[in-house]
Amino acid sequence: MRHFPAWFVACLAAVTASASAPSCSADSKCPEEYPCCYSGQCGVGTYCLGGCNPLESYSLDSCTPEPICKNQTYSFTSLDNAILYDHYLGNSTEYDWVYSGYPKIQNESLWLTMPNGTTGSLFALNHYIWYGKVSARIKSSRTQGVITGFILLSDDLDEIDYEWVGYNLSSVQTDFYFQGVQNYTNERNAAVTPNNTFEDWHTYTIDWKPDVLEWTIDGTVMRTLTKNSTYNATSGVYQYPQTPSRLEMSIWPGGSEAEGTGTIEWAGGLVDWDSTDIQEYGYFYAQYKDITIECYDYPTGTVVKGDESYVYTSDTGLSSTIEVSGNDTVLYNFEDTGLNMTAGSKTTASNSGSGSGSGSGSSSSSGSESTGTGSGESKKESAGSRTSSSETVVYCGM
Ligand SMILES: *[C@@H]1O[C@H](CO)[C@@H](O)[C@H](O)[C@H]1NC(C)=O
Ligand SMILES: *[C@@H]1O[C@H](CO)[C@@H](O)[C@H](O)[C@H]1NC(C)=O
Ligand SMILES: *[C@@H]1O[C@H](CO)[C@@H](O)[C@H](O)[C@H]1NC(C)=O
Ligand SMILES: *[C@@H]1O[C@H](CO)[C@@H](O)[C@H](O)[C@H]1NC(C)=O
Ligand SMILES: *[C@@H]1O[C@H](CO)[C@@H](O)[C@H](O)[C@H]1NC(C)=O
Ligand SMILES: *[C@@H]1O[C@H](CO)[C@@H](O)[C@H](O)[C@H]1NC(C)=O
Ligand SMILES: *[C@@H]1O[C@H](CO)[C@@H](O)[C@H](O)[C@H]1NC(C)=O
Ligand SMILES: *[C@@H]1O[C@H](CO)[C@@H](O)[C@H](O)[C@H]1NC(C)=O
Ligand SMILES: *[C@@H]1O[C@H](CO)[C@@H](O)[C@H](O)[C@H]1NC(C)=O
Ligand SMILES: *[C@@H]1O[C@H](CO)[C@@H](O)[C@H](O)[C@H]1NC(C)=O
Ligand SMILES: *[C@@H]1O[C@H](CO)[C@@H](O)[C@H](O)[C@H]1NC(C)=O
Numbered sequence: 001m002r003h004f005p006a007w008f009v010a011c012l013a014a015v016t017a018s019a020s021a022p023s024c025s026a027d028s029k030c031p032e033e034y035p036c037c038y039s040g041q042c043g044v045g046t047y048c049l050g051g052c053n054p055l056e057s058y059s060l061d062s063c064t065p066e067p068i069c070k071n072q073t074y075s076f077t078s079l080d081n082a083i084l085y086d087h088y089l090g091n092s093t094e095y096d097w098v099y100s101g102y103p104k105i106q107n108e109s110l111w112l113t114m115p116n117g118t119t120g121s122l123f124a125l126n127h128y129i130w131y132g133k134v135s136a137r138i139k140s141s142r143t144q145g146v147i148t149g150f151i152l153l154s155d156d157l158d159e160i161d162y163e164w165v166g167y168n169l170s171s172v173q174t175d176f177y178f179q180g181v182q183n184y185t186n187e188r189n190a191a192v193t194p195n196n197t198f199e200d201w202h203t204y205t206i207d208w209k210p211d212v213l214e215w216t217i218d219g220t221v222m223r224t225l226t227k228n229s230t231y232n233a234t235s236g237v238y239q240y241p242q243t244p245s246r247l248e249m250s251i252w253p254g255g256s257e258a259e260g261t262g263t264i265e266w267a268g269g270l271v272d273w274d275s276t277d278i279q280e281y282g283y284f285y286a287q288y289k290d291i292t293i294e295c296y297d298y299p300t301g302t303v304v305k306g307d308e309s310y311v312y313t314s315d316t317g318l319s320s321t322i323e324v325s326g327n328d329t330v331l332y333n334f335e336d337t338g339l340n341m342t343a344g345s346k347t348t349a350s351n352s353g354s355g356s357g358s359g360s361g362s363s364s365s366s367g368s369e370s371t372g373t374g375s376g377e378s379k380k381e382s383a384g385s386r387t388s389s390s391e392t393v394v395y396c397g398m
Helices: 006-016 261-266 276-280 377-385 389-397
Strands: 036-038 041-043 072-074 082-084 097-100 102-106 109-115 121-125 132-139 146-154 159-165 171-177 188-191 202-208 212-217 220-226 245-253 283-295 309-312 322-325
Touching: 102 121, 109 121, 109 245, 132 146, 146 202, 146 283, 159 202, 171 212, 171 220, 188 220, 245 283, 276 283
Parallel strands: 082 097
Antiparallel strands: 036 041, 072 283, 097 121, 102 109, 109 283, 121 245, 132 202, 132 283, 146 159, 146 245, 159 171, 171 188, 202 212, 212 220, 309 322
16 A cells, blocks of 8 residues: 655745646656655755655656665654754765654654644655665554555655554554556565554564575564566566665545545544553554665676666666766755755755745645545545644644
8 A cells, every 4th residue: 555644745845835836747848946755745955855756756866866875773762853844955974764653652663643634744764775674663653544564765766665554453554666657466464473553662674685585584584576477578677676766754635534445444443532552541553673774796797887876767767777976866945846956045954943844834725636646546635634723733733
């Protein structure tokens, strides 16, 4: 299931898009003045950073280059290395993570929370992974309609998923996508023992190599996908996740009235906002700790021109066309784009500073309908209907 929390798009639109900024898709790329396509909407600044789709943007270099993989173990004792997504300018050395919503640190774990009536939280790693092994200890959220995510997502929408659907705490769903193409037959349940994903810590691993992908729980391989098995003889393309990806962790309401009926059904029904967790804590929550990233070597034959970033050199989005470059990843300010990252004056990103807008006081935008990329219609449709002005402050203001 596509995981995009509706508010992320809604917030971006409310914060940065003018009502006239156009939408984008593979067939209708962004214009030069708003060159960056983020989830179906054209823009500058924040739109050009993580999640900017080069294949739907004005040109392949409209999005900023993607910071390369970093071997690292993350334990959570503070949120000092995380920044609100619309204050981030692309310096992954300064901030490892971007977030939106309501994350907190508790018991040396990262808690992603979803307070009553909200659309939850998202926490994304700013260092891309281009093949590697990613592990975390996780306790999922619970209750029907409430989804916990631990996924790798590339800017052109290749995706590798673990998703916990709150009505079934004895299993986790595994899934993958190539360039955002929706294919429900790729989803598989993996049983988890002991069988309560909310009560028990388990170690969930994605082991992603150029020719084989494994989902491993507590050291046991639960699912294997070979690149060969994804071959499409008609197009001659391996429909295998193959572009640099960010780790994204989230809690969100699949069972929200704003979602499409397919999504609500998949989520197990509408969220019950009077359930135990809301009554006891005031929020639903998922817990993460001990996140480990091991970067694998680039595929044989990769063009390596530097050691800063990954760049797309072709609109096929195939692994063989990704280059490793020395290009910088940081924008001077929130009006800049990959086309000229150093135009205008330099702004310093900071958690307390004012970016293009924290969202507080932003007026609601009617330009936020995202027609999407042809995939995940049900969730993207809902983005537009989310931007009521009163909600915008709650979702984006933090
Ligand atoms: C990388 O930097 C060079 C030199 O500034 C520039 O010509 C090129 O377009 C950049 N490539 C990308 C993909 O940003
Ligand atoms: C990124 O942040 C680091 C650490 O704060 C700093 O040393 C570096 O100069 C910054 N890079 C850019 C391009 O701003
Ligand atoms: C924090 O950890 C302690 C010790 O493991 C445990 O007793 C307590 O319930 C935990 N608190 C929360 C809020 O999970
Ligand atoms: C979905 O993927 C399976 C292989 O995993 C393939 O057999 C099927 O044709 C695909 N369906 C669509 C609609 O792409
Ligand atoms: C939960 O998932 C397990 C494992 O796939 C399955 O056997 C079980 O029937 C599911 N339970 C519910 C309530 O759907
Ligand atoms: C978990 O396993 C126990 C013992 O086998 C069983 O009694 C219980 O019903 C299972 N719970 C779920 C949610 O499947
Ligand atoms: C994939 O298929 C090719 C050609 O049939 C074969 O040479 C290769 O060994 C296969 N790779 C794997 C991982 O099975
Ligand atoms: C294979 O590729 C063709 C041409 O791009 C596409 O129409 C078709 O849906 C693909 N098949 C699968 C199973 O994805
Ligand atoms: C959650 O919010 C709804 C709508 O405001 C309210 O009806 C409900 O009582 C709240 N739940 C709790 C447990 O406070
Ligand atoms: C990460 O660590 C592995 C060994 O664990 C090493 O082979 C690889 O080169 C390292 N990659 C980076 C980007 O540091
Ligand atoms: C970027 O913009 C600045 C200021 O307008 C200009 O001086 C510089 O030449 C531009 N750089 C590129 C690569 O266009």
